[in-house]
Amino acid sequence: MTATMIGPSIGWPGDAGAAIPHQDPSAARRCILLVDDDPDVVEVITGYLHRADYTSIVASDGPTGMALFRRMRPDLIVLDVGLPGLDGIRFCEQVRAETTTPVIMLTGRAEEEDRLRGLIAGADDYLTKPFSGRELVLRIHAVLRRTQVVPAPQRPAPELSAGDLVVNESSRVVSKNGRPLTLTNREFDLFVFLLRNPNQVFGKDELMSEVWNYDFGDASTVTVHMRRLREKIEDDPSRPKILVTVWGVGYRFDPPDAAR
Known part of the structure; x- marks a missing residue:
């Protein structure tokens, strides 16, 4: 059958x-x-x-x-x-x-x-x-x-910050210089994962597994989401200083204070 x-x-x-x-x-x-x-x-x-x-x-x-x-x-x-x-x-x-x-x-x-x-x-x-x-x-x-939306804890979850970027995981909002950014759910998950693992290089297959929960799929998905994320996070997306490409290997999050 x-x-x-x-x-x-x-x-x-x-x-x-x-x-x-x-x-x-x-x-x-x-x-x-x-x-x-x-x-x-x-x-x-x-x-x-x-x-x-x-x-x-x-x-x-x-x-x-x-x-x-x-x-x-x-x-x-x-x-x-x-x-x-x-x-x-x-x-x-x-x-x-x-x-x-x-x-x-x-x-x-x-x-x-x-x-x-x-x-x-x-x-x-x-x-x-x-x-x-x-x-x-x-x-x-x-x-x-x-x-999926996780019920808010009784105590607010601590915010994550890096330079002028602030992440509120409870509300799933990323702000830059106090201004909320419009991120899709997947862009938010990708950014938070990299933010929680600074100065580490992740290949596209690793990101597909860690962020997408896929052990299969087209790695170009990661490329497109990274490009969109840079357009919202970086001061100059054509010359990224935070979401850095390590050629031939993958991507790395460089804390903004260290990148400047």
């Missing part, structure tokens, strides 16, 4: 007979907005989401999906790039302008430029069709695990 591979092909031996991982039973039932105009893909994905104990709402075009997003405020969006009415790239940009709701993009194109466009628009992750429904569920788990 083989399980359905979501896209134009059938057969995914790695899924055959494999259990579908469930979301954390201690968490409230999470709501996933799926925006895709392919009814076959929608049927398969909603089946996987149901088996993983997620609630799903579905739209088959961009404008309807945007209306549902604004009305329902889902916990995560699974978003096809090629949508009628409002394509996935513009959809993701509008979501990012309003909230930090996690977005996983689906694309039928394997070209790197198409994948990077989604990440630059603010997507947290992407999958290229055809893909395994079980892998999609695992990626949803990973994204939600990184972005």
